[in-house]
Amino acid sequence: MRDHYDFSKMKARKNPYARLLKQSVTIRLDRDTVAYFKALASRTGLPHQHLINLYLRDCAMRKKEPSLRWRVPRSRSSR
DSSP: OOTTOOOTTOOOOOOTTHHHHOOOOOOOOOHHHHHHHHHHHHHHSSOHHHHHHHHHHHHHHTTOOOOOOOOOOOOGGGO
């Protein structure tokens, strides 16, 4: 940076667009899911909420849809 720039008198301002970038939500997750992301967070140095957001964003960008197959238990008489 150049020596003739003087930022000492500059007033700090919050970014007015920052609140538009993220949305606060409440979500209930399984304990083992949270534990997984917290362990991953300790290994990577990133906060676990950030990792969850990255994973969900990747799913959204790839347009992943869950594949759910419900298994209907067979009755004992049909065996």
